[in-house]
Amino acid sequence: MFNYLYRKTSLLLFISFGITAFAFSLYYLFPGDLLTNMTGITNITEENYQFLADKYKINESIITQYLAFLERLYQGDWGVSINTGDSIYQLIFNLLPATIELALYALIYSFIVAIPFGVLSASESHPWLDKGILSLSLIGFSMPIFWLALIITFIFSISLGWFPTSGRLSLVYDIPPETGFILIDILISDVPYKAEAFSDALEHLAIPTFVLAAYPTTVLIRSTRQSMKSVMQKSYIKAARAKGLSTWQVLKRHGLRNGLLPVIQTLGIHFGTLITLAMVTEVIFAWPGLGALLVDAIHQRDFTTIQGGLLVISALVFLATILFDVLYMIFDPLARIRGHGKI
Amino acid sequence: QPKNETNLLANTLLYCSEGSPDLFNPQLVTSGTTIDAVSNQLYNRLVKINPQTGMVESDLARTVIISEDKMRYRFYLRAGVEFHTTDYFTPTRTLNSEDVAFSFARVFHSNHPYNKVGGGFYPFFDGVEFAQLVEQIIVVDDLTIEFRLTDPQASFLANMATDFAIILSAEYAEQLSEQGLEENIDHYPIGTGPYKYEHYVTDRYIRYKKHENYWASQPNFEQVIFDITPNNSNRVAKLLTKECDILGYPGASDVQYLENKNGIDIVEASSMNVSYWAFNTSEPPFDNPMVRKALSYIVDRDAIIDAVYRNHAEPASSLLPPNNWAYKKIDRNLDFSIEKAKAMLTEAGYPDGFDMDIWAMPVQRVYNPNAGKMAEILQQNLSLIGVNANIVTYDWGTFRKKLAQGEHDSVLIGWLADNSDPDNFFRPLLSCAAAFSGSNRSAWCNDEFDSKILQALSITEPEQRKAFYQEAENILFEQVPLVPIAHAVRYRVNRDNISGVELNPYGGISFENAKKHAKKTDKTTRAKEGKK
Amino acid sequence: MAKFKIFSTPINSSPLKQLWRAFHQNHFALVASWGLMFMVFIAIFGGLLAPYSPYVQHQDALLMPPAWHDEGNIRFMFGTDALGRDILSRILEGTGYSFGLAIIAVLLALSIGFFIGTIAGFSKGVKASFLNHILDVALTMPSLLIAIVIVAILGPGISNTFWAVVLAMLPQFIHHVRTEISELLDKEFVVAYTLDGANKFQTFRFALLPNMIERLVIFSTMAISSAVLDIVVLGFIGIGAQSPEPELGAMIADNLDVFYLSPWTVMLPGIALFLCILFTNIVGDGLRHALKKRRRQ
Amino acid sequence: MRLLDIRNLNIELLNLDQPVKAVESVNFSMYPSEVSGLIGESGSGKSLIAKALVGVLNNRWQVTADRFHFMGQDLNKMSMQKRKKIISENIAMIYQEPRRCLDPTSNIFSQLEESLPESYHSGWFNSKKKERVRKCIALLHKVGIKNHNEVFHSYPHMLSEGVCQKIMIAMAIAKQPKLLIADEPTTALESSTSLQVIKLLRSLNQLKDMAVIFITHNLNSITSWADTINVMYCGQLIESSSTKKILTAPKHPYTKALFDSEPDLSEQQNKNRTKLYALKGTIPTLQHLPIGCRLGPRCPNAQKACVIIPEPKKIKGQTFRCHYPLNIKELK
Amino acid sequence: MPVKLLEVKGLLKSFKDRAHWLNRGKDVTIGPVSFHLNKGETLAIVGAAGSGKSTVAKLLATAETADAGELIFDGETVDWRNSSFFTQNIRIIFQDALKSLNPAVKIGEQLEQVLLFNTRLDYQQRQEKILEALRMVGLLPEHAEYYPHMFSGGQAQRIGIARALILDPKVVIIDEALAPLDPSLRAQVVNLLLDLQHQRGLTFVLISHQISLIKYLSDRVLVMDSGQIVEHGNIEEIFAQPKHPVTKKLLFALDM
Ligand SMILES: Nc1ncnc2c1ncn2[C@@H]1O[C@H](COP(=O)(O)OP(=O)(O)OP(=O)(O)O)[C@@H](O)[C@H]1O
C-alpha cells in the first residue's frame, strides 16, 4: 500500500513537473515577444519594462525563471490576456466549472446508457440485438462530433423545436454564479423562477450532453461488451454458476464487478479525449467553457490565455486519469500489487 | 409556477447581437455593434432623428433655437429627467446643463480631466472636426445650454442627433474622479435612457434592466438582453427556437431562408451604407495609385452581390449610396476586367504580382453580411492577375484594434451613415484628420480631396455642395484609396410578436418603443416589404 | 496444455494470410475494405477526377442543389456552394486533404514511432524508465489536445495541422511499438532465438519483426480514423486548414452559413467524411476480430 | 439404486460451420459413494462431460441424453429451474486451476459464504451472519486450513495454489453434495500439495459417503483409490470397468497403450534402454475423425472390420467399444 | 568406464527479487553447485519447485549469465562469453515447444535460421541438414513448409528436438519438456529421445517432476533444494536408500 502511494506520489510529482515545464516552455515556443508572452501586456513601456523584467526574471537563468513561474502559478498571478487584459486566472476558473459540468454529465449519461447496453450485447441471448448495438456504436464512433452536432441540432432544435440550440441557460433567467455549476447555482439561488430555470438548464444541457456523450458511450459499450464477454467466459463465473447462483446473482456478484473494472480503466484512458471533445462541443454550442475560450484564444493568438488554458486542461486530464486509477485500485485488489508506472 | 415563466418571458426582450460592444460609451467608437448595444438603450441625445421621417426632432432638449447666422444653437432641456440608479451609482439630482456641458467638453477640450480617459480618441467627432467647429459651450442656466460655432456648418444639428452625441452624467463622473475610477465611466455606464446597465459578460451577454424613472413613456420590458452570438447560423437557429426575439444582421442567405418560415417577420429598412475595400496606402505596394487602380478592376461587383448579398444589395458606383440626396449616377466604367487589371499592374511594375493580405471582418454588418466570402471571391480573382492573397481575420475586437494600428494591407469593411449628410461619408472615411484618428482605413491623406470636402461643408446650398462632392468622388476614383463595392439593403428580422423596434437609418437599433405581444400582431403591420 | 484444434484443419498459410482469410470471411468488413480502397483511390486521384478546380467560382451557379434535386443541374453533380464552387470537386479534393493526409501522417508517425519505439523497447534501466514516464505523460494527453497545442504554437494552416497530427500521434506509436517489443522479448521463442546464437539485430529481424507486423497494421488502421478526426476537427474549429482549402472539416465550417438554406453543402462533405472514418473503423475492427479469431485457433 | 445413470450422452458444439460432436453417445453410471476415475488424453471430452453434468455449458453447446437420471429422478423430464436446483444442491465441482475459479475481486469469505446452502441465506438481513461465519470456519477447518481469519479476508491472488484448491473443495462440500466432480484438481499443484488434496478427497469420500468423479491424466494418482475407471478417447467412452479389471486385463487396445506408456515404477532400472509402448500417430481432430473405430489408424491390431463403428459390448461388467478386444480368452 | 564430458565447478547465481508490497525482496542464491556429466549418460535433476533446477539448466545453456563458476568441457576450460561454443554444444529443449517456436515463420525457415546464425553452410547443405533433422525426429520433409500453429503438441516437441539437434550438440538439456504431453505422445517422444541417445551418443540433462520417468530414463540423479545440491549419485542407490529428507519426501510423493 505504502509502496503504491509512494509510486503514485512520485508519478504525480513527475507529472506536475512535466506539465508546468511544458507550460513554461510555451513562453519560448510561442512566437512573439517573450515578456509579452509571459505577462500578456502588449505595449510595454520603457520604465515598465525594467520592472517586469525584474519581476519575471527574464535576464536570469532558465531555472530561476521557471521557479519564478511556479511561484506565480501558486500565487494565482497568471498574467493577463493579451487581447482583453483580463486576469487569466479569473477567466479560467470562472469558465472551468462549465467545462467540468458538461464533461461530467456526458460521462454520467454515457455510463447510464452504455453499461446496460454493453452487458446486454455481451450476453449471447439476442444475437440480433448485439449486432444492432454494435453497428450503432460503430456508427456513433465514426461520426465526427461536429457533424453529429449539426444533424442533431437540425433535427431536434430547428425542425422539431424541442431543445434550445446553444448556451447553458436561457438568458431570461438571472442566476448569480456562485459555484459556476449551473444546476447547483440554480438550486442554491433564491430566485422566484427556480423550477423553470432548472428545467430550462436541463433542456439546454440535453443536446450538448447527448452529442458529447456519443463518443464515450460508444467506447464504453464496446469495452463493456468486450470485457463482459471475456469475464463471462472465466472459470470463476462457471464455478459460481455451478454453485447454483442465478444468472442475475452471478452477474451482480461476480460478472459486473470484474467486467466493469477494465471499463474504469478504459474510461481513464479516454477521459482526455472526452475533455478535448468537450472543448469542441463548447465551440459548437457556444457553451461558455474553457474549450471555447482556448479555441478563441488560438484564433486570436492570445498566447497567455492559450498557455493558461492548456495548463489547466492538461492538469484536469491528469487529475482525472489519476482519479480513475485510484478508483481502479480500490476496486481491483490485484492492481495494488501490479500497478507499476502506468497511470 | 407557469405564470411566473410567462411573465418573465413576456417582460424580457432578447436581442441576438452579432458581436460584443467595445465599451458602453458610443463617443469613443464608430463600431455599429457598440452603437446598437449602447446608444439608444442607455442614453439619450439632445435631439434625435425620427426613423420614419428622417427629420431631426427633440429628445432631451425640449426645443432648439438657432440663431440667424446659424452660429449659435440654444438647447432648452427637459426638466426632471432622471439618471439611472444602479448598484454603483445613485443620482442625487436630475439632468441639467452641467451634464450636457460635461458630455461635450470631454470630447472637445483636450485638457478636460476626462478627455484622455479611454484613450482620448473620439473617432466620429474627430472625423467631422467637431472640436474646431464648436467654439464654446455656454451654460446659460440649469436647463439651458448654448453651443457657439466657428462656422455656420450645415451638418451640425444632424451630427448632434447621431448616436454618438449622447449625454453622460456629470455627477457620476465626479463621483468616479473622487474614487479614482475614471475608467469606469465607459464601462459601468450611467445615462438617462430607457434601460440601465445590469451586467455584462464579455462575448456572452449584456443584461439591461428597465429604467423605472424614465422620463418618457415607461419602457415595456423589465429587462433587455443582448445575446452575443457571432455565428450567423447560430443566430438564425436561436430565432427559430425562440431563444431570441430579434435578430441583428441576418446573413443574406438567412433572409432568403427565413422568408419562408412561419412566425418570423422580415422588414426591409432604409439604410445608407457602403461596403468597400480599403488599401493601406501607407504601405508599399499600395502607396502606388496605379496598383490600387489595377486592383479595383478585379472587383466583380455583380458576382459579389450575387454570392455574398444574395441580391439584397446594389453595386456601388460611388461612395455615396443612391438614397443620399447628394448622389448622382455617373458611369465610371467600373467593369470587372482582368485584362485591364493585368495591364495596369504590369505598368505599375508588378508584372508577376505580389503577396498581400485581405483582412475580412469576422462579423456581419449591414453593409457586408459575409466579408470572408467576399474575400474569397477577391482572392480568386486576384489569383488571375498573379496576386497571391491571404485572408486574415481575427475576432471583432482584436480585428478593430489591429486595424486601428494599421497592421493591415487591405481590408474589407464598410460604413453605415450616422446621419443624412453626405459629409458623413467623406470626412470620417477619407479625410486627413480621420487618417490619424483611425476611421480612415486607407490611411490616405490627399490635400485636394480634403479641400473639396471642406469647401462642400462651408456652404449650405445643396446643389453647390453636391457639385463639390462629385469632384471629390472624381479624385477618389482616380486615386482609389478604397474601392466601393456595394450598398446593401438592411433587414430587420424578428419574431412576429414583436413590434415597435426602430432601426435608425443612420445607426443603431432602439428598443425604447418595442413591445411583445401575447399573440401575433395583426397582419397589416408585418407586411414583408423586403420581399422581392 | 496442448489441446485439439477443433476449428478446422490446419492450413498451410502464414499468419498474415490467415489473418486475411479470417478477415475475408467477414463480409461486412470485406465490403467496407472495398469502400476504404475506393476512398483511398479518391484521396490519391480525387484531384484528377474532379470535373472542376475546387477553387473556381461559377458565378452563374450559386448554391445549386445536387443533380438529383428538382432544381439541380447535371453540370454539378453535388451542387455548388455559396460561391459557386463545385461541391463534388471540393469533396474529391478534400478527401485527399482530410483522409489522404491522415494516411500519410499515420505512415510518417509509424515510421518515426517504429524507429524510436524499437530503440526504446530494447533499452533498459534509467533511460527506459525515464522514457516510460515521459510516454505515460504524453499518452494521457489525447492526440487532439496535443494537436491543438502544436497548432497553437505553429499557427493555423493545413501543413501545420499535418505536422501537429503526426507529432500528436507519435507517442502512441512509440508506446505501441515499445510495448509490443518488450512483450515479445518476454516470449519464450525470442529467448530461444538468443540461445540459437542470434545477435540482437537478427533477433529483431527474424523473431520480433514478423510478429509485430499484423498488430502494427491494425493499430495503424485505427490510428487513421483518429487522425482523420483530428484533422477535420481542427479544420472545423478554424485552427486547421483554412478556407478556401477544400479540407472537409473546414469546408463544413465554411458552409455552415448556408446550412439552413442549402443543407447539402454541409451534409455531402459530412457524408464523405463519415464514410471515410466508418470504413476505416470497420476494417480496423474486422482486422482486430480476424486477429482474435486467428489467435484462438 | 444408482446415483447417476446417463445413457447416450451427446455434446455438440453448435456455432461452427457445421455442428461438431465433441462427446458422442457416452453411457455413464455410478453408485452412491463410489469413486469413479475418468481418464483419457487431453481434449477427449472429459471436462465437457463434467460441465454438462453440472450444467454450466453455455448455449453454444447442445447437450442431449436419452436418459439422465440422478438419485432416481429423471432430470430430462424436469423444468430447467428444478433441474438446476437439484443439480446445484447435490453436485459440486472443483476445477483444475483453482485460482482461476475464484473471483479475483471479492474476498474468500464472501465467496465461501455464497456457496452455503439456501437455508443460511434466508431470513432477515444479517440475522444469520454469525451462523454463516461459523459454518465457513468449520468448512475451512475441514479442508485443513487453520488460520481461517487471515484467509477470510484475503483475495485469491494472495493465497497459494494449494490453499486455493482447498478453498474450492471447501466450497464444493459446503452443500454436502452427493456427488463431487473433481476435474484434474491436482494438475496445477506441486506433488506434495497434490498428495494432500487427494488425501482430503479420499477422506471426504470415506467419511461423508460422497461419490467422486475424479478426472485426471495421471494414472498413478487414480489407480490406488478409484472403484471404477472410465477411459475416453476422442469423445467416446471406450472402456469402463472396475479398477482391478482394467489394470489386469484391459480390453481396449487404447487402454492398454495408455497404461503401458506410463513407465512402471515397480520395474527395475531400465538399464538396457528398452522403449516404452507407444501408439503411433496423433490424435485426430474432431472434425476429421476416421471412419469407423476412432482408434483405427493408430490401432496395432486394426483389421478390416474396424471401418465399422464398434458398438459398446459388455463382458463381465467390463464395457468397451472394440471389434477385437484384448485379453479375451475365447474369441468367437 | 564412464568418460567425463563436462564438469561444473562452483556454479553460482544470485537473484535480487524485486521488492513489492507484500514481501520485501529476498535474495535468492542458486549454488554454488559442482557436478559432472559423463559422456552418453542421462543426468536427472530433481527437487521441489523453486529449488533452482531450471536456473542451473539455464546457466549451462547461458540463457542466464553465471556470477561465478568454472566449466570444463572435454578437459578444457570454457569461457562463459564464448557464446558460439554454447549454442553449438549445449542445447536446451523448452518446456512448451509451441511457445518456443516463432509463430510467424515456417518451420523450415526457423531451422535454417539456426544454421545461418551458427554455421557457414551454403543453401544446399542447409536444406540437406534440415531434411535430415526432420527425418531424425520422425517428421516428413513437407513439414518444413508448415507454420508452428499447424502442429500438435507432440509434433511441436519433435521440432523442438530437431532444432536442438540440428547443430549436432554434445549435451541436450530437457527442462520439463515431457510433462505437458499426453501419455501416448509422451511415450513416443521418450522413445525418440532414447533412440537418439543410442544412435548419437548424446548426453542428456533431464529435469522433471515425474519420478517414474526419471527412474525410467536416467543414470544418475542430482537432488536440489533451495539452490544447493543435497544429494547425488547413481539412480539405483538413491532410490534404494535416500539419505536426505528432501529426497525421501520427493520419492514418497510418487506412491499415491
Ligand atoms: N469453448 C470451446 N470452444 C471450442 N471447442 C472447445 C471448447 N471447449 C472445449 N472444446 C473442445 O472440446 C473437446 C473436449 O474438450 P474437454 O475440455 O472436454 O477435454 P478434456 O478431456 O477435459 O481435456 P483436458 O485433459 O485437456 O482438460 C476438445 O477437442 C476441445 O478442443
Ligand SMILES: Nc1ncnc2c1ncn2[C@@H]1O[C@H](COP(=O)(O)OP(=O)(O)OP(=O)(O)O)[C@@H](O)[C@H]1O
Ligand atoms: N530471473 C529471475 N529473477 C529473480 N529470481 C529468479 C529468476 N529466475 C529464477 N528465480 C528464482 O530462483 C529460484 C529458482 O528458480 P528455478 O526456476 O530455477 O526453480 P525450479 O527448480 O526450476 O522450479 P520449478 O520446478 O517450479 O520449475 C526461485 O526461487 C525463483 O524465484
Ligand SMILES: [Mg+2]
Ligand atoms: Mg479438461
Ligand SMILES: [Mg+2]
Ligand atoms: Mg523450472
